Amino acid sequence: MEHTEHTVTAQAPQSVVWEVLTDIENYPNLFDATKSARVVERGDRHEIVRLEVDVSGQVQAWTTRRDLDPDLCVVAYRQLELAPIVAHMSGEWRALPCGPDRTQVVLTHDFAAKQEGADGKVAGQFTHAEAHEMLAGAVERNSTSHLQAVREEAERRAAQAKKSA
């Protein structure tokens, strides 16, 4: 299992970043690759979401469970139904205050690619090393772009709130 952490500073209050992170139905507007996000179950502190995501030009679908901790402002996510080359995918979104108008946005991933099947391949196509490489590359690219998108949206909302105050 590989563990990665990426981060960015948003010039926005923690509450605004939290609002952006928990507004999952808005993810298709934030993240280019996310084509749709449909909540299929919502509890007091969790939600199960069906996502359609463009993975290198091919739309794939999977289901994610998100456990929300509004006290810490942490969303722990875990893919329930996995993309074809993925053996495990989970992690956390964290919005940690660093002063009243500044928030450290953190995105962590714990992931593993599938082992080769009976045909000696992952998803009929790749070696385990190739599948791992693809997955690690996607995690790296998505972490950077997703954090950037969350930062921009939080800063936009914070500026708007200031204007209308």
Next chain:
Amino acid sequence: MEHTEHTVTAQAPQSVVWEVLTDIENYPNLFDATKSARVVERGDRHEIVRLEVDVSGQVQAWTTRRDLDPDLCVVAYRQLELAPIVAHMSGEWRALPCGPDRTQVVLTHDFAAKQEGADGKVAGQFTHAEAHEMLAGAVERNSTSHLQAVREEAERRAAQAKKSA
């Protein structure tokens, strides 16, 4: 100016990470490349430190000002006297709590390499692009290794405190 942020999670209370970050005289024990750290001025919330650091096999010295914010647990550092290829180097160490026993340790850098001098070179040797590349590479490597060292030391101290409690 380039801005980077790196982060790691320490399984240790914020206070323990803060203790590690502010114990600058211990940095030579934490960071392999840091040969010596001597405080030349210490105020209530700042310190000026003379560092000797092994940069790719060559020991270089510079002076850093560190402004300490114990409320936010942020150390803002800024090189006063610069290494040969560096035009600007500053950033922050942050220890942000994510629960009572978990701390997000963040290290940011804002940096720029020197422009070419009258001889068309940086430090008599490099183009600006080469100097930038070297500096960006050093920031990347040091960020990862320094965060790892701080995490290990904080977790060691936290485990020791638990044992003797």
